[in-house]
Amino acid sequence: MNDVLSLIFTGIGATVILDVWGVIRKSLLGLPAPDYTMVGRWMGHMAKGTFRHDRIAAASPVAGERVIGWITHYATGVAFAAGLIGIVGFEWLHEPTIVAALVFGLGTVAVPFLLMQPGMGAGIAASRTANPSAARLQSLITHAVFGFGLWAAAELTSF
Structure with a gap:
């Protein structure tokens, strides 16, 4: 497989593994499944020049924010694979x-x-959330799972 296609597949594959973890996490730990709507709202407001919010959920909705959020999520996975x-x-x-x-x-x-x-x-490192330590731990676990996903997806393309 072409190296650029392998890189793209690795980023998408790692992101899929991350999303599967999100579903497993919901059933095992009772945590909400991933939903990138607020990421889409944030991105939509960035396009209008607003980069910071006191509370993104209170910001006005953006047309297509759910789709924008999921596209951003997968594009970020590919960008991270490119960074690696x-x-x-x-x-x-x-x-x-x-x-x-x-x-x-x-x-x-x-x-x-x-x-x-x-x-x-x-806030920085979820400092303004109800339970910053729990949010930080979940972020670390999630990004470790993404790292595992990078490796697993690359293994699938390395044949």
């Missing part, structure tokens, strides 16, 4: 290692901690 490849090189796609994927996946938690959560009104 930018660091380790395309060779990794042919011989993926789980350590590199997990370390990178955990590192991507900086994006929600420092960009998304503050921008959507949850």
Whole structure:
């Protein structure tokens, strides 16, 4: 498979694995399933020049926000896969290692901690949420699962 297609497949595959984890997490832990509508609302308001909200749920809805959110979610997965490849090189796609994927996946938690959560009104590293420690732990687990997904998806394309 072409390296660029492998990279795209790896990002999409890792994101699918993350979404499957979200469904499993709901049944195991009673946590809500993933819904990226608020991400879509945030992105929609960015297009209008507003990058930070006190509470994104209180912001006015944006047409197509659910679709925008899910597209952003998958595009982010592909962008993160590209970030990993930018660091380790395309060779990794042919011989993926789980350590590199997990370390990178955990590192991507900086994006929600420092960009998304503050921008959507949850504060740095979910500091303005009802239970910041639980939110942080779930973010770390989620990004570790994404890292695992990067490795698993790359394994599938490395044949």
